[in-house]
Amino acid sequence: MLTGWRGRTLCGAILCSASACGTSQARPSGLAWRPPTVLSSEGGSGAAPVLAVGPDSRVTAAWVGAPDRGKDGRLMVRPDLASSAQVEVRDPVGSLTIYGETPPKLAYGSDGTIYAAYLVTRAIPGHQWPVNTLRFASSTDHGVRWSGAATVQADTAYGGSTDDHALLVAPDGTLYLSWLAMTGDTSHTYAAHSQDQGKTWSVPVKVDSGPSCPCCRTALAVGPDGRLFAAWRKIYHPGSGQMRDIVVAFSSDRGATWSTPVRVHHDDWHVDYCPDAGPTIKVARDGVVHVAWWTGRPGGAGVRYTQSRDGGRSFTAPIPLGVAAASRAAHAQLALGPANQVVVAWDDGTRAIPPIVLRISSDGGRTFSAADTLTSPGESAGYPVVAIGRDSVYVAWQQRSERGVATDSLRHLHEIEALSQPKSQRPASEQWINPVGSWSVVLRAAAIRS
Numbered sequence: 001m002l003t004g005w006r007g008r009t010l011c012g013a014i015l016c017s018a019s020a021c022g023t024s025q026a027r028p029s030g031l032a033w034r035p036p037t038v039l040s041s042e043g044g045s046g047a048a049p050v051l052a053v054g055p056d057s058r059v060t061a062a063w064v065g066a067p068d069r070g071k072d073g074r075l076m077v078r079p080d081l082a083s084s085a086q087v088e089v090r091d092p093v094g095s096l097t098i099y100g101e102t103p104p105k106l107a108y109g110s111d112g113t114i115y116a117a118y119l120v121t122r123a124i125p126g127h128q129w130p131v132n133t134l135r136f137a138s139s140t141d142h143g144v145r146w147s148g149a150a151t152v153q154a155d156t157a158y159g160g161s162t163d164d165h166a167l168l169v170a171p172d173g174t175l176y177l178s179w180l181a182m183t184g185d186t187s188h189t190y191a192a193h194s195q196d197q198g199k200t201w202s203v204p205v206k207v208d209s210g211p212s213c214p215c216c217r218t219a220l221a222v223g224p225d226g227r228l229f230a231a232w233r234k235i236y237h238p239g240s241g242q243m244r245d246i247v248v249a250f251s252s253d254r255g256a257t258w259s260t261p262v263r264v265h266h267d268d269w270h271v272d273y274c275p276d277a278g279p280t281i282k283v284a285r286d287g288v289v290h291v292a293w294w295t296g297r298p299g300g301a302g303v304r305y306t307q308s309r310d311g312g313r314s315f316t317a318p319i320p321l322g323v324a325a326a327s328r329a330a331h332a333q334l335a336l337g338p339a340n341q342v343v344v345a346w347d348d349g350t351r352a353i354p355p356i357v358l359r360i361s362s363d364g365g366r367t368f369s370a371a372d373t374l375t376s377p378g379e380s381a382g383y384p385v386v387a388i389g390r391d392s393v394y395v396a397w398q399q400r401s402e403r404g405v406a407t408d409s410l411r412h413l414h415e416i417e418a419l420s421q422p423k424s425q426r427p428a429s430e431q432w433i434n435p436v437g438s439w440s441v442v443l444r445a446a447a448i449r450s
Helices: 402-419 428-432
Strands: 047-053 059-065 074-078 087-089 105-108 114-122 131-139 150-153 163-169 175-183 186-194 219-222 228-236 243-251 280-283 289-295 301-308 319-324 333-336 342-347 356-361 379-389 392-401 440-447
Touching: 047 105, 047 379, 047 392, 059 105, 059 392, 059 440, 105 163, 114 163, 131 175, 150 175, 150 186, 163 219, 175 219, 175 228, 186 228, 219 280, 228 280, 228 289, 243 289, 280 333, 289 333, 289 342, 301 342, 319 342, 319 356, 333 379, 342 379, 342 392, 356 379, 356 392, 379 402, 392 402, 402 428
Parallel strands: none
Antiparallel strands: 047 059, 059 074, 074 087, 105 114, 114 131, 131 150, 163 175, 175 186, 219 228, 228 243, 280 289, 289 301, 301 319, 333 342, 342 356, 379 392, 392 440
C-alpha cells in the first residue's frame, strides 16, 4: 500500500461502485467528451493540476512538474488551453508542493490579471514533517510572465505548518486567501485579504476558534452581494469521540469577523485521523450556495452535494452523488455554468482503482445526471479540477498506470532506506515530500449546452 508525505495509508477493500449508487433513475449527461490530452511535459510527468477561467472565457491550466520526475517542483503554466504554449515558473525559495490535495491555486481578476498562490515545501533537520510557506505571484499577460513571488504567511521555521490553502478574487478586486496553520498541536483555519493586488496582506484572522482537520483543504467563495464564504472540515469534540464534518461560515466585512460555522450535514463521522479530503464551495449569481464533499462514515461513505438558499444559515438534505458502504478519500470539485448548470467531478473512491467521474445538473442542483467516467481502465487517477469556459466543461486530473504505482512505491522504499542510513546527510522528513514520479496531468473537455 502507498502513503503520501502526510502519512495516510490508502485503503484497499472497496465494497461497491459510487457511480452506481443512487443513480439508477438518473438520465445520461449528454456530454460528448473529446479524447484525453496529456498536458504535462518533462517526459509526461506532472501532478497537482489547477484550472482558472479568465474574463474573456479563456481557460488557463497549471500543475507542478519536476526534472527527472523528482521533487524539485516548478509551476508549469499553459496560459491558454487553445494553445500548446507553456511557461515554467521557479520559486527562489524552494520546491513547490507536489500533492494533489494542495495544488497551486489560480484566480483571474476582472481586468485579466491572473494570480497564483502555492506552497513551497522543504525538509528541515530535526522536524518530523516537511514545513511549508505560502507564496503569491501575479501575471498581467495571462500567465506568460510572472511577478517575483512574495511570502504571504510564514514563521521563523520556514512557514511552520501552513497548508491546504484557497485563493479567491472578488468582483470588487479584493483578493482572499485561506489556509490551515498549527497553534501548538491544534490546527485552525485562517483567512487574509489584499486590496492592492497582493502587494500587502491583512493580518490573518482565525475563522473559527475550534480546531480544524489539519490535512483537509479549505475553500472560499463570494456571493453577488460581496459576502465571503469559507468551507473546511471542522473537528467536533476533540479527543475521545471526535467527529470531523464539513462546515461553512460567512463574513460581511472582508474576513475581519466570521459567523458561527454551520455543518452542511450532520455526517457525524467519528474518526481520529485526517482523511486529506476537503470541501468545494461555489455561490451562484442568484446567491445560492453550493457545496460538495466526501465523508468516510461507514455505511454511507462517498461524495454528497447540498445547497443553501438562505446565505449559508441552513442547508438542504444532501444528494448522494456517489455513496457506498465504504470509500477511500475522494476529492470533489464544483463548477457553475452560465445556464444554471452545476458540475461535480471527483475521483471515485468506491472502486479499487479510482476513476475520474462527473455528474451534471441542468436545474441548479435539484437533480443530477448519471455519472460519466472520464478515465480508462487500469489508470489510477486522482485530484480532479473542473472549470467551465468557452462553452465547454474542462476536467483535469493526475493519473498513472498500475505499473507506475508499483514503480513509485519501489522508489519510495529505496528512498526511505537511504535516508535511514547513519551517513545520510539528508533530513529524515524528506521521505514525506512527494516526487512527481509517474504521475501525468490529463485533460478532457466537452461542449456544454447553454
